[in-house]
Amino acid sequence: MTNDVLKIEHLTRTFVMGEERVHALRGISFSVKEGEFVSIMGTSGSGKSTLLNILGCLDKPTKGDYLIDGVAVSELDDANLSTLRNRKIGFVFQSYNLLPRTSALEQVELPLLYNATVGGKERRERAKYALEQVGLSDRMHHFPNQLSGGQQQRVAIARALVNDPVMILADEATGNLDTRTSYEVMSLFQSLNAQGKTICFVTHEPDIANFTTRSIRLKDGLIISDTAIKTLSASEALAALPATEDYEL
């Protein structure tokens, strides 16, 4: 029996804007099992971003329960939420969010600096291993401005992996990348998923969602569909792309 990494029940989130009440999420329920690769889709205004913030423990639901790895999030205070983010969630952002003038290795070490149980030596070892996992062991001492967009996103993925989280939360992680690089990044996500990582991937691009194992669609704060999909292989899609001469990895 596989565990529920994520369990959401009757989740609502209402924002109060002056007199008006905006219902971003109107009561949604779903759960994600360990090893799933879920895409969350929806147009802007569908509540996708709000859901992502709640899944990432950056925001709390107005009503409803949210359990991550068996922990009820709504009962936690700010400090414990921070610890939860640090230990259980790995974020990957659309705009990479790397620190300027900081080497790839130090970027990846960053989450471990906020983890008092990890010492300096272990931190370095784990950061190196995470960079190896994303295929950047030869770029450890490069600064972001010396890396391509795809490489920068892979540094960000390594940073998300380094704390060995129960779930990787990707927010439009391919949004800033061209098709070929997007496929490469998706191929990396697929191989991480194959190693057992649970991934929630927020996107509005259907072709990217095709690389996941399950697709949840949101509209106006409600889930309109939640289906298992026939997963395409990103590496095959990559091979099928017309070759370009001016592109080098």
Next chain:
Amino acid sequence: MKWYNYLNIAYRALMRNKTRAFLTMLGIIIGIASVIAVISLGAASTNNIRAEIASTGTNMIFINPAQQSRGGINMGRDDAKSLTEKDVEALRSKCQYVTAVSPSVSVSGQLVYGTNNAPTSLQGVDIPFREIRDIKLDKGIFFSQHDVETASKVCLIGKTVVDKLFPGGEDPIGKYIRFKNIPLRIIGVLEEKGQNSMGMDQDNIVYLPYTTVQKRMLAITHFNTIYASATSEEDSELAVAEITKIMRMSHKLQPADEEDFEIFTQAEMLSMISSVTGMLTALLAAVAAISLLVGGIGIMNIMYVTVTERTKEIGLRMSIGARKQYVLVQFLTESVILSLIGGLLGVFLGIIVSYIGSFFLGWDFVLNFGSILLAFGVCFFEGVFFGWYPARKASQLDPIVALRYE
């Protein structure tokens, strides 16, 4: 969260922008350096003055006539005629704690030799004066008891007077100079002393027997000042008490009467001058401290800019598990590191400046460890104080908003 992780995070953040970090520190560097330099140079100048005064004898005592009022009008002390030969004799015969007593009577005017002339002050003194003021002769001899008794027209002149009256370099010994038609034979030249710490030329002086000034120049019988030497610096107070008693007796004062004389000691002069230089030092240090304050505001300003500029970074840090408190401490650590390193560099710069300053002014270099310690204390305080609000602003950011900040 371990403390060295905070240091590590803050250090990495600062190293990302070395130029800005240095420029921010510059305000603190200059502030601390000027405080250290002012205090150090102030102490050096005070020491210098003390040493100078001590070299003329810390056991010297002056007795002046008191300022007198007649019918409500303050007559000043120059007209007072209260100090006389009788007082000098009484002090010489009765004091235990006084080794030497000399009357002094002064007159200013023009000295003439050939076609040269010089304005100077003539000080008529007795032979013990040489011991009290530790007068050294460059050449010639001091006047004798016989000269004093006969009011001889002899004198000893200082270097400045020699230069003015004998610009050709001829030997002044044995020459006659005139003061108001009175010819004075030069019997000695004083050793050069230079300016004192108040900028007064100590070589523009002529010494002669006090009887000569009293009888031949001013036709008076009183003195301007009586100089005395206590047996030692420690005995100064005893000597003053003794002199007071004897002078009161000599002047036949009733217990209820006010004294018609005033006694000063070199030790009092010393503390007076020290308090003046101390006040000046404090004033300058206060001005320097203002620059320190400005430096602190510079840190605050840059930290605010930094927080705004790094909003996205703060959002990221929060999303990967930095608590509000970690962000606060990180930015606080950054500002404290900036101000402490600035303080360290400032201390070095201040020491160098005061060392060079002392060297060129010819003073002994003094390092005040108290001021260095204080400087570090102030730096730490500034770092925390001026870093607090920017750091708080950083820690209060909403990670959701901060992450999407452009």
